[in-house]
Amino acid sequence: MQALEPVATMQLSRSFTVLIISINTLVAGCQTTSGVRTALEGEPSRSVASLTGASIGMQRDPAITAVLREISAGRIRDTDSILVSFGTRHTMSDTLSATRGIGAARRFLHARLAGYSRECGGCLRVEYDPAMIEVTRHPQRPMVNVVNVLAWLPGRDTSRVTVIGGHYDSCICSVDRFDFTSDAPGADDDGSGTAAVVELARVFSLRFPRGLESSVLFALYSGEELGLLGSTHLAARLHAAPFRITAAMTDDIIGNVVADDGRVDSMSVRIFGADPDNGPSRELARYAWAMGITYTPGFTVFPVFRLDRVGRGGDHSPFVTLRDPGLRFTERLENYKRQHLPTDRLADVNFEYVAKVARLNAATVGAMASAPPPPDSVVARRDQASGGQKWMMTWKAAPGATGYEILVRRTTSPTYETVTSVGNVTSYLLSDQLDDVWAAVRSVGANGHRSITVAVPPPAFPPR
Numbered sequence: 001m002q003a004l005e006p007v008a009t010m011q012l013s014r015s016f017t018v019l020i021i022s023i024n025t026l027v028a029g030c031q032t033t034s035g036v037r038t039a040l041e042g043e044p045s046r047s048v049a050s051l052t053g054a055s056i057g058m059q060r061d062p063a064i065t066a067v068l069r070e071i072s073a074g075r076i077r078d079t080d081s082i083l084v085s086f087g088t089r090h091t092m093s094d095t096l097s098a099t100r101g102i103g104a105a106r107r108f109l110h111a112r113l114a115g116y117s118r119e120c121g122g123c124l125r126v127e128y129d130p131a132m133i134e135v136t137r138h139p140q141r142p143m144v145n146v147v148n149v150l151a152w153l154p155g156r157d158t159s160r161v162t163v164i165g166g167h168y169d170s171c172i173c174s175v176d177r178f179d180f181t182s183d184a185p186g187a188d189d190d191g192s193g194t195a196a197v198v199e200l201a202r203v204f205s206l207r208f209p210r211g212l213e214s215s216v217l218f219a220l221y222s223g224e225e226l227g228l229l230g231s232t233h234l235a236a237r238l239h240a241a242p243f244r245i246t247a248a249m250t251d252d253i254i255g256n257v258v259a260d261d262g263r264v265d266s267m268s269v270r271i272f273g274a275d276p277d278n279g280p281s282r283e284l285a286r287y288a289w290a291m292g293i294t295y296t297p298g299f300t301v302f303p304v305f306r307l308d309r310v311g312r313g314g315d316h317s318p319f320v321t322l323r324d325p326g327l328r329f330t331e332r333l334e335n336y337k338r339q340h341l342p343t344d345r346l347a348d349v350n351f352e353y354v355a356k357v358a359r360l361n362a363a364t365v366g367a368m369a370s371a372p373p374p375p376d377s378v379v380a381r382r383d384q385a386s387g388g389q390k391w392m393m394t395w396k397a398a399p400g401a402t403g404y405e406i407l408v409r410r411t412t413s414p415t416y417e418t419v420t421s422v423g424n425v426t427s428y429l430l431s432d433q434l435d436d437v438w439a440a441v442r443s444v445g446a447n448g449h450r451s452i453t454v455a456v457p458p459p460a461f462p463p464r
């Protein structure tokens with residue numbers, strides 16, 4: 001892998017071992033205005049990043065930039081147009097027809113992914129992932145064969161996997177949740193996300209036929225509209241294997257740019273990262289946010305710090321429940337007159353916009369799958385020698401890591417404000433009073449890629 005390159009728009013400066021991560025406003029150390037901390041005497045000077053647009057020390061990898069360039073809006077449109085041509089992709093629709101229903105849709109997706117695998121010398125492992133699942137929301141509670149379509153790109157470490165998914169089932173749920181015969185085009189929900197994930201499988205297989213440091217799983221879910229059936233099954237299956245889920249991300253409704261009130265936004269996307277504020281999903285959101293700044297400047301990532309939109313759900317959620325880092329990508333402006341209705345048409349999907357979201361996905365997936373695992377067992381205790389003003393952070397070494405970085409933010413800051421490179425060690429004396437901040441550790445690989453951050457104190461999850 002080529003060396004990482006600094007981000008052109010990022011002013012990066014070293015002060016002892018402290019990296020200054022501001023992108024817009026690089027503030028010198030010893031000021032006292034709001035948002036700036038005064039450096040302590042005798043310590044390396046530190047600066048605080050502007051609160052928006054922090055790349056948190058991430059750097060671009062030319063190999064991943066090449067993947068982004070390969071993503072084609074036209075190919076995404078082609079995949080989505082074929083999905084729509086099957087009339088309905090309701091999870092309970094026809095499975096035998098070659099031209100209509102969810103069976104035809106999944107055979108098409110499998111064939112398309114298998115074709116990409118042939119072109120890369122068999123680098124993708126393509127499979128159907130079936131499960132007989134009771135549809136508990138249906139009055140008759142039928143058992144339905146819910147079939148995900150999966151493409152694995154095995155990495156050098158096959159025990160860790162980054163999941164990027166979309167759901168290929170559709171519905172006209174706003175008319176009748178269980179109408180499995182009428183047309184349900186689902187061009188945006190979620191033909192857009194499914195087609196983006198298919199394109200990601202193509203470009204990663206093309207550019208990384210030997211895989212990355214860890215595995216990537218391109219997952220096309222069924223049963224989403226009936227209660228996240230396919231993703232719930234897959235999350236349980238991956239945990240039982242057991243795989244370590246580096247991240248589980250879903251593209252769901254990523255192609256509309258015009259709201260019903262006429263507002264237009266084709267230049268930003270929302271990412272939804274669940275509570276708690278120092279938990280794995282939120283740390284993943286910070287990671288994806290930084291990837292946007294680093295790889296797709298001009299396309300704004302709008303982080304939303306909650307599991308999902310109000311009263312809505314998605315295929316990242318079953319992973320979040322199992323305490324994996326989960327994230328949802330969704331268009332900035334939804335048009336509710338075209339969701340779960342026969343009006344969710346191909347003509348209203350903006351494929352240049354879908355491609356922009358797919359590029360952000362590619363940067364996040366590529367970086368996460370290139371990084372070593374995050375450090376384990378991260379704890380902090382008050383340092384007695386300093387009278388409790390400092391904290392000793394310790395962690396277990398991560399296989400493949402050649403160094404670690406400490407990231408610190410105020411509890412009110414959405415993302416990290418300082419990054420300190422501490423070398424290849426498993427402890428660090430934090431000069432900040434941990435009572436007042438969040439502190440985290442991440443691994444750095446020989447290739448320059450960073451893991452997700454692990455914060456102290458550990459997140460408090462609600463009981464399962």
Ligand SMILES: [Zn+2]
Nearest residue numbers: 189190252253
């Ligand atoms: Zn959806």
